[in-house]
Amino acid sequence: MTAPAASDRLDDDDLTEMLTEMIGARFFSNRAFNLQRQGRAGTNAPIDGNEGVVVGAARALDPATDWVLPQYREPPGLLRFGEEVLRRYFLYIVGHPAGSHMPEPLRVWPPQISLATQIPHAVGQAWGMHVQQQEGVVLVFFGDGASSEGDFYEAGNLAGVLGVPVIFMCVNNGWAISTPVSRQTAAGSFADKARAFGMPGVRVDGTDVMAVYEATAAARRRAADGEGPTMIEAVTYRLGPHTTADDPTRYVPPDELEAALARDPVVRFREELRSRGLWDDDREERAAAWARDLADRTVAEVEATPVAPTDMFDHVFAEPTPALVEQRESLVEHLARVGRSDV
């Protein structure tokens, strides 16, 4: 099993698609932020600064065979796997239970809130694919902060022992909420941590989408060729608040942020493509219009997606237990009593 040769080199369409995805990612994320501000959505985490990492990594994968496990900041950058990702993203942020339901054939897992717990899942999935000789690899995103959890290390160690086709993508954006990387670890780099697992670790400029693509494509090749896992550290910087609930001015040094803004991955890549003659104002306009239309349509649809209170009892088990049946009945009765029998 080898990686499709086509994806080894990016053609011009790839490049413009990638920039479009990055522009879209920031736009969608910004829309989610605004929805929260308007009381129409819950807490959410802007993608600003991570676009290059997410889009670059996704481009190196094959959506028909490969799997992605996001942390929580990546979904709006994963549209390469299907526009359905965006619908789920907005369902998720408005607090709809379908938001974590990634329907077939999407090979994307839902956001993970419990930090680093998705890393063992990724290793297990890659392991299972490996023993069943399924095609494809698994890529898991996690933050510099998440890397301090035992789950990261336990999973990395197991992946090393089993030699399974998984890519660890550590998104080092400088911060875990208010905790800077210098307080997160004394290791020389996050890539260094791969040594503890006997797997190769590579460090890449995460503000350079092409560099991320190259590193991921190489890791994918290794994995697909049966050479086992790789850990990639993509170094970028969080350009906004941690979430809608955060005030980064309390702790982010302004000069650091300014320097990071000068290396904004979206701006850098736009300039690169402009200089290559692949991007212009017209393209920019079209990308913006696409993103806006898609966001408008999706949000409207999402906000019109009903959910019954009794939905909460579905999918606890394949078949509800007698206790759940009773409790569901008591909720139905309660709703009727308080005049909400319509729901």
Added chain:
Amino acid sequence: MTAPAASDRLDDDDLTEMLTEMIGARFFSNRAFNLQRQGRAGTNAPIDGNEGVVVGAARALDPATDWVLPQYREPPGLLRFGEEVLRRYFLYIVGHPAGSHMPEPLRVWPPQISLATQIPHAVGQAWGMHVQQQEGVVLVFFGDGASSEGDFYEAGNLAGVLGVPVIFMCVNNGWAISTPVSRQTAAGSFADKARAFGMPGVRVDGTDVMAVYEATAAARRRAADGEGPTMIEAVTYRLGPHTTADDPTRYVPPDELEAALARDPVVRFREELRSRGLWDDDREERAAAWARDLADRTVAEVEATPVAPTDMFDHVFAEPTPALVEQRESLVEHLARVGRSDV
């Protein structure tokens, strides 16, 4: 704060004491094994193969200022910290609640069953000593198997960030019950894992008590001088069963064991001291007699140490809750009813 210069070089008395401690360790551990076979003690884990690691490390520490956190296999080798360690060891293996009570001024923690959980404790204690400017360092033992637990990594990472005076002593004895090191990690060595924490990692021959001493003394110096934590991997081989409940013939390759027996740390050190003219049959006899007498005396004392059933209610909290008071009363009443009011 610097390490006492005296302990940098070992004099002849140190060497003979160390061999005596190693001989004793094996003897005490063997006694515990036999007590289990006679139904007089619970499951216990023989020290065979680890004597050089434990005695070498302990010799590099100052029992008046430094702390040791064992896993569960080390206690009979820790008599340098006080003969009281032995009494607690036997209390522990006979299932007496005082077995985990290490009384003042012993700077040794009780055995730890929940693997790797003692490593965060060690880092916390070193951290607390550091901020309170207490003299001394902390050394924590853990196995190759325990190193796969998240606790090891989380603690190593924290120790690196804080730069606290702690020594991680990874006892690589080749096995975690039936799991060989090759299934435990793909890392080049356990010492390599220190890279993930930004701390120095050193690998030492654990069958060579002097080498362990040297490495520990160097790590102690670093820690005491404020240069932070060190990880030591001491490579040895488990010469007996995992515990009294284990049958290693199911999984240990006989040739591997044979090779390891040829490098028995006790035998090696005895030969070394004999060749230096520091050891002879008479010394051997005296060491054996000391160990036997001490074991006999201690076991007799331990087996005569009473414990009341109601002891189980003590030390749950500083003051018992009303629930515990009630439950204690109900046990007392129950004991009276079944004719055990004497206890």
Added chain:
Amino acid sequence: MSDSAGITESTDTAASTETAESTEMNMLTAINHTLHREMARDDRVIVLGEDVGANGGVFRATEGLYDEFGATRVVDTPLAEGVILGASVGLAASGLVPVPEIQFLGFVYQAFHQLAGQVARMRYRTRGRFHAGITIRAPFGGGIRTPELHSDALEGQLCNIPGLKVVMPASAADAKGLLATAIRDPDPVLFLEPLRGYRLIKGQVPTGEHLVPFGRAATVTEGDDVVLVAWSYMVEVCRRAAGKLSDLGISARVLDLRTLVPLDTEAITSAVEECGRAVVVQEAPRTGGFASDVVAEINDRALWSLEAPVARVSAYDNPYPVGLLEDDYLPDVDKVVEAARRTVEAS
């Protein structure tokens, strides 16, 4: 949230309070104020956790501590709950008094092996030599649209771990008095803070020394037809329910347990004896929830006083649901009123 204005505090006769001086605070302010006081009072107290330093905690519960007490005593740790609690055991052994924060109670699962296997039994295992006098602060509780695992009420699980005290204040004054008691207590205490109450629950809080002992329930509202037994934010729900019940001609007493371990079984017993009917209200799922323990204690101690089965109002046995569903998932005033009404009407 407008009906929350003017929540008043029950007067607590058991509390030891220096002076009568008090000022209005919300629960969050009361907690922050108490942390400042306790750190000033005892320089062995050290606060550690994720984002507790310059950021002052994600809810600002530790606001100002970093500036006042410095980076040695207010420590941002790496993001790893296991070692936050595990290191606290060692910090305590070294002579300090750790007050770790778990950013949300749901993430104490990452540290359960340290909590249940180590923190809770250090005293027992070592016969007091290495007792873990640790106060673990953690917010929890629903109704404010947090992401997954931020809201879950886990007290049922925690109370089954021998060696832990479980403290769940329902008022601003108790948040102060119980937190001060917790920090000075030589045993491990889980101090669980209701997210919904942080700003919503307000009241007069004594400004001076104020300690509330563990194991003493408080009567929040007097009444004699039925007792509503609750803890943490559910006390507020019950208080409002009692108001509505009184409009229905039902006199409901509200009993705030304050601490689940130790439990004030005497207060529960005498309330049931006096009212003859009881409703236990919890934010946790029904199965395995602590409400079952309250029912079992009533069974043991006051069965013959019951004029109706004890009612439990709980969240349901599904995982904590997403934002659009949580209001229907949680016990609310209507559900409590209905349960109380039925209990009173039952023969």
Added chain:
Amino acid sequence: MSDSAGITESTDTAASTETAESTEMNMLTAINHTLHREMARDDRVIVLGEDVGANGGVFRATEGLYDEFGATRVVDTPLAEGVILGASVGLAASGLVPVPEIQFLGFVYQAFHQLAGQVARMRYRTRGRFHAGITIRAPFGGGIRTPELHSDALEGQLCNIPGLKVVMPASAADAKGLLATAIRDPDPVLFLEPLRGYRLIKGQVPTGEHLVPFGRAATVTEGDDVVLVAWSYMVEVCRRAAGKLSDLGISARVLDLRTLVPLDTEAITSAVEECGRAVVVQEAPRTGGFASDVVAEINDRALWSLEAPVARVSAYDNPYPVGLLEDDYLPDVDKVVEAARRTVEAS
């Protein structure tokens, strides 16, 4: 242990059993036999854990699997419970049926974040896309002088985690029938094996296909003065107690709950209605233990049938003690007899 000879199995009418053929097995053999059968039946089944391979598990529960099914399907993992359960979630997502072993239930604490936060809610979170059809086997239970954390009965905590099924067999035949059901069940199941029963509990086990459904309690001993409600090894204690009670002229029924989630409340209710008196026996600490839930269900469903308060016989609220103390810590035949006698004599 001599009075253990001849433990007989209750006939289980609810079970679906292929043929009448059976053979005597102890519980451990029944489990091993079932693992062999289920792995042979469905090649998606994969066993993983610490020492489950060449060593056959520290109790030999997985003996022979490695030789029969090979290193791909019987996998010794590194020593890390968190990733054993976490990887199982991913293995399940890939289409396999993982049967992880936690070497001793006390070490599931190391994996609680995966168990409670992930395994239990994958189906719920993803609306079935990534359900975790995982059977987690773990031995537990006291009386055999194990080291710390090997014996602790944690079912009270586990039952409060929505999304998990909790299965606790008390007989060799049920060990087979419930384990087979668990492995074929598409939901996560905690299958808890009583250490003390591994070799001590013996009985006729159907040799062919044998499935016992979840949520159906079994009446182990008939009786009508008092019902002794129990699960796992405590059923055996109650069976012996029933024998002694019969000598005292008290006719005790023994009800084996078999699965705590789902719970057979109907069987509990009708037993209480018929006997009027009940004792619930659990190996776990009293506070927060599942026995409280049984009492609460009786309160809800059969309060007016009670002629005496339901008695609980539990371990105490201290951490599981060391070997010399454990026999006095655990419920035993004498304690159950006494509780039953008092319950029957109470008015």
